[in-house]
Amino acid sequence: MLETSQHNNYTVAKLLIKEANLDVADQFKTEMLQLVDKGNSQIVVSFENVVYVDSSFLGALVSVLKYAMSKGGDIAVAQLNKDISNLFSLIRMNKVFKVYNTVPDVFA
Amino acid sequence: MFLHKNKLSSATHIEREFLFSNDSKVMYSLLNEIISFIKIHFPSEIYEDKISNCKQALIELLTNAVKHSNTNTSSISVIIEDQKIELVKLDKGRPFYLEHYTDWPPISWPLSKQYIGEKIKIYNDDFSLLHAVIQNENRIAFELEEFPIESVNLDTNLMEHYGLMILTKVSDQFYYVRDSSSNTNIFHVTINI
Structure with missing residues (x-):
């Protein structure tokens, strides 16, 4: 369910x-945890196609964030x-996750 | 003339029931159907945020039905009055329960009279505390207390259960009623316009 691509210093995971x-x-949680385990610790999840x-799903997203943070990473x-x-x-949740309007140049 | 008009409008009461098969595959089409109905009565853009809250409340009521009701039918009634929208989910499935709940007061329906006024802690983390207040033997109302926090780190305590929290937050009033005589569970959301 994720299409991934590499940007400057992070991975984009497009839903x-x-x-x-x-x-x-x-399934989202499983795929995201695999991404983190492969060394993609900075991940921007793109909701471009998502209507609600x-x-x-929010619980899964938070769970993934906690895992990524434990590996020194972050999820936006x-x-x-x-x-x-x-x-x-x-x-x-905008205090929990960095929120970008568009896929950013740099994860900062 | 004006007096007459006001009188008429203060008596506005529109109600429509939508049936749900508790199947997540039809959730989105039902959601759109209900939102379209609400928008007929609140078409202006000034209601956009309220409609957005209704949408999220409906998503959570429908998700709750799929996940927890343990039955294959529920109904969502939309009641529109002058200054408010009420969303009422009814089913005859499993009564409200909390997984792994061992805390005090005990929850079994009808609730014991001695616990009226007591609070049941449902979830808490570093952002908020959600509890249910026992209002009578058959009714609990959800209340959210929020804590000031601006960012998270590895040590932040974050919960992973947001359904009841979202319903409490998007509504002006949110409560659950257990009608034991008809074996009915009622989740009642009020959003003031």
Whole structure:
């Protein structure tokens, strides 16, 4: 469900799904943990194709962040639609994850 | 003339029920159907943020049905009144429970009268504390306390369960009722407009 590409100092993991929900949360977590284990510790997750996010997926995202941080890395999110962006602000996920409007030049 | 008009508008009450097969595959189409219905009554862009909150509340109510209700039907009623939108999820499945809950007070429905007014701690981390207040033997209301925190590091305690927290945060009132006589579970979200 992820399409990955290398940028300057980080990896972009683009979600290829529309609905980021309970059906795909476990698989997302597994694929992300594998990416981190392969040495991709700085990852920007692109939500360009995603129309909504549910709490299960959010839980998986937080779980991945904790794992990445334990390996000295970090997870950011990019290209959230307006509803998802509202949700991130409302529950302060924007303090947990760096949020980029577009895929950034440098992960900083 | 104006008085008459006001009187009419203060009596606004529109209600529609949507059935859900508790199948995540149809969640998105049902979500769009319900949001389209709400938008008929709140078409203006000034309601955009409120509609966004309704959307997220619906996503969580539907997800909750798929994950926890242990039955294959639920219904979502949308009730529109002058200044508020109510989203009510009903099912006849498993009553509200907390996994691995061993804390006090004990949860079994109907709740014992002696616990009315007590708070059940549901989740907490360095960002917030979610608890349910026992309002009567059949009803708990969810309340969120938030702590000031601006960033996270390796030592930050972060929970991974956000469903009830999101529902509490997007709504102006959020409670659960267990109707034991009809074996019905009711999650009730109110969003003020």
